[in-house]
Amino acid sequence: MSQYIKRMSTINEKLMLLPEALLKVGEARHRRMIVNIGKWRHEVNVEFQNDLPDYFIGMASSLKLPFELPDQLQYEMKIHGRNIHIGPVIGFLAFKEKQDMNIEALNQYLSYFTSYDHIKGLIYICAADSINYSNQTIEGFYYQGEGNGEDVVWKFGTFPFPDCLYLHIDVNKTDYDKMVSIFGDSIVNTNLCNKWELWEWLHDDKQLLEHLPFTVLLEDIQNLDEMLAEFGSAYIKPVEAGKGQNFFKVEKTGEKYRFIDYFSMENNFDSRDEAKKFLNALLSNGVYLVQQAVPVKRYDQRWVDFIVMMQKNARMDWKCSYIAAQLSEIESTPSFSSKTAFTLNGRDAFRKLFQMDEREVFLKEQEIIEFCIYICKNLEKSGGNYAEMGIQIILDESQKLWLVTISPLKDHIALLNSDKQLYLKVVTAPFDYAKSISDFK
Numbered sequence: 001m002s003q004y005i006k007r008m009s010t011i012n013e014k015l016m017l018l019p020e021a022l023l024k025v026g027e028a029r030h031r032r033m034i035v036n037i038g039k040w041r042h043e044v045n046v047e048f049q050n051d052l053p054d055y056f057i058g059m060a061s062s063l064k065l066p067f068e069l070p071d072q073l074q075y076e077m078k079i080h081g082r083n084i085h086i087g088p089v090i091g092f093l094a095f096k097e098k099q100d101m102n103i104e105a106l107n108q109y110l111s112y113f114t115s116y117d118h119i120k121g122l123i124y125i126c127a128a129d130s131i132n133y134s135n136q137t138i139e140g141f142y143y144q145g146e147g148n149g150e151d152v153v154w155k156f157g158t159f160p161f162p163d164c165l166y167l168h169i170d171v172n173k174t175d176y177d178k179m180v181s182i183f184g185d186s187i188v189n190t191n192l193c194n195k196w197e198l199w200e201w202l203h204d205d206k207q208l209l210e211h212l213p214f215t216v217l218l219e220d221i222q223n224l225d226e227m228l229a230e231f232g233s234a235y236i237k238p239v240e241a242g243k244g245q246n247f248f249k250v251e252k253t254g255e256k257y258r259f260i261d262y263f264s265m266e267n268n269f270d271s272r273d274e275a276k277k278f279l280n281a282l283l284s285n286g287v288y289l290v291q292q293a294v295p296v297k298r299y300d301q302r303w304v305d306f307i308v309m310m311q312k313n314a315r316m317d318w319k320c321s322y323i324a325a326q327l328s329e330i331e332s333t334p335s336f337s338s339k340t341a342f343t344l345n346g347r348d349a350f351r352k353l354f355q356m357d358e359r360e361v362f363l364k365e366q367e368i369i370e371f372c373i374y375i376c377k378n379l380e381k382s383g384g385n386y387a388e389m390g391i392q393i394i395l396d397e398s399q400k401l402w403l404v405t406i407s408p409l410k411d412h413i414a415l416l417n418s419d420k421q422l423y424l425k426v427v428t429a430p431f432d433y434a435k436s437i438s439d440f441k
Contacts, residue, residue, distance in 0.1 A: 006071065116145070255272060
């Protein structure tokens with residue numbers, strides 16, 4: 001049921017009026033209760049009155065809140081013992097700097113709020129630098145909706161620390177550590193592991209190990225040679241995200257090495273010493289891993305990988321929202337999703353790649369979904385709290401699944417033109433999960 005806050009000038013600032021209908025049969029009628037709005041707490045005297053409508057929350061006009069609480073929004077209310085929880089309050093962190101929160105930028109997220117009538121409460125967009133840790137408030141914009149044919153209105157304000165902070169962007173370690181110290185497990189999309197941690201976290205699981213390309217930290221030419229001797233070719237990848245252009249596929253013929261970079265340009269070395277100098281220069285600027293190169297299924301001279309979008313629902317279960325095949329530019333280096341030429345629906349790709357019939361397509365899709373659910377559950381045990389994960393996998397010639405990488409932050413923009421209904425379903429789903437962990441299931 002929706003509740004509306006009514007600020008009243010006729011009652012004492014320490015008094016809150018609630019409809020008696022909200023009390024469950026046999027529930028204690030507390031005279032003094034603790035109001036919870038986001039992370040804010042305040043003790044008030046409470047009167048339950050039987051002549052108040054069910055949707056009514058009466059708060060004194062003289063009650064000075066250290067933040068804004070829009071009274072035109074729909075809220076939900078939960079009563080647990082002496083605690084009154086009004087919300088949900090959800091912070092959607094979509095910007096690094098508050099100066100970037102202009103109307104044009106905010107309007108890019110309008111689609112995310114199309115399920116507001118179902119979620120209810122106070123949902124505001126904010127930036128990493130708009131968080132005030134000293135007074136536990138956040139500056140941002142909440143969505144007021146569209147009314148009377150007018151333009152959408154974003155209202156700026158200062159709001160309480162939320163029940164749930166939903167990270168839509170990466171934040172630097174300093175900011176992230178501060179957020180964790182305050183919000184703990186109520187942060188959604190906590191920092192995901194880097195490429196080396198992904199191997200470290202998952203390879204002890206025997207069920208997953210056979211689907212993980214063998215990986216070691218790159219130390220020198222010696223362990224690169226060992227990988228090449230074992231698998232014929234290898235990938236060198238930066239451990240941390242955001243350095244994809246320092247990615248190489250390496251092949252060796254006799255004493256000659258061939259390094260193929262992000263732009264499909266080649267660095268050829270005629271001797272081990274030359275290759276060693278190149279590697280030493282690379283390692284002086286960062287930490288890298290060397291990984292088994294899995295032979296990837298190709299279609300029309302294009303490499304194909306799959307993005308499996310996994311999302312948590314309101315029941316906190318992992319579900320697959322879509323599977324998309326990414327087809328590379330012709331003759332490009334594998335594993336560069338940023339160099340994707342075009343995408344296909346996963347089912348269409350299975351038909352084209354492997355000439356599957358409908359039953360085979362269904363079975364392969366179920367195999368992938370079960371595989372990805374298993375990965376998600378394992379990562380949660382090791383690493384954090386996630387509302388969504390974009391899992392990149394490849395299939396080899398024998399249709400075996402291989403895990404490439406994982407990202408919790410996807411904008412799904414490729415869906416916008418191809419399937420608007422699916423796009424809306426996907427971008428609104430994390431708010432269902434955020435509401436659930438805010439104790440408003």
